[in-house]
Amino acid sequence: MNKKGCPEEYPISLVVNGYEIAIFQLTKQDLEDWVYGYLFSEGLIEYTEDVKCVEIDENQGRIHVTLEQDFPVESMFSKKKHYTAGCGRGVTFFSMTDVKAFNKVKSEKTYQLSYLLKMRSEFAKSSLLYLETGGMHGACLVDEYGNMTIREDIGRHNAVDKVIGHAIRNHLDPRNLVLLTTGRVSYEMLSKAAKFGFAVIGSRTAATKQAIQLAKYLQIEVVGYLRGKMAISYTSFGRVENDLEVRFSEVHPQ
Structure with a gap:
């Protein structure tokens, strides 16, 4: 019988410009990639240059992000949170209606x-x-x-x-x-x-x-x-x- 190790997950708080977005269950590998990807996916950044600093404190389970510009705290937190289905539960602030406003994809590559x-x-x-x-x-x-x-x-x-x-x-x-x-x-x-x-x-x-x-x-x-x-x-x-x-x-x- 082959023995495998156990998958690991950690509660990690994401703090942006001093505001706690949420606590996420994450695997610790490639956390900086996750930060940029999540912030982009949620519309908080458009380019890497929008991020001034990322500080990852694995011992405290916190990631502190400083953006070059303020983000609309009130409008973001006034939206309903949508909890993601499945393991490693996450949160998104985009509704189905929001997503329909995204640009349609244009590609002829097959x-x-x-x-x-x-x-x-x-x-x-x-x-x-x-x-x-x-x-x-x-x-x-x-x-x-x-x-x-x-x-x-x-x-x-x-x-x-x-x-x-x-x-x-x-x-x-x-x-x-x-x-x-x-x-x-x-x-x-x-x-x-x-x-x-x-x-x-x-x-x-x-x-x-x-x-x-x-x-x-x-x-x-x-x-x-x-x-x-x-x-x-x-x-x-x-x-x-x-x-x-x-x-x-x-x-x-x-």
Whole structure:
């Protein structure tokens, strides 16, 4: 019987310009990427230059962020908090209505299904924390040259924030990237991807009806159940071509 270690999670308070946003359950790896990704996803920053300083105190479980400009504290905290579904519970201040106001994705870049399945397989083989513990989620960026950047966390949404943070810190163009995730694509996951501008999202599992409706509205290609010799196409913008004799069904809820 093979023994695996236990996945770790820590309560970490995010404090921005002296105001505590929330306490998050996080895996400690790549916390600075998470900070940038979360702040970007929530609309508190647009560029890395908007962040003056990040101080991470793992012993106290606090991250202090100083922004170059004040952020609208009253308007932000007057919004309802939306708690994310699943493990590593998080919080977002964007509603479904807010997300529909995001820019629609414009991309003519296409990918073959065989390529996405291959990248998903390589992603799984390279997810070291998952291989060590069996209890981690991961997110992966695949660039136009096939290079992968992987981030892992107890929460699937945290992992996505981490890869988005990596992307904006390195000034990567979302039009040249595919987002792969191990977790379910729910509306808050879709909103993070839409905010950054990903045109193609692939998951080893399902997408929710609300996420699919948003993806169709924002013109984002979503492919689920990328595993073995199957996949499910949830949207139909022509960015993923089935070049294999595999089950590639379409699900388009109203």
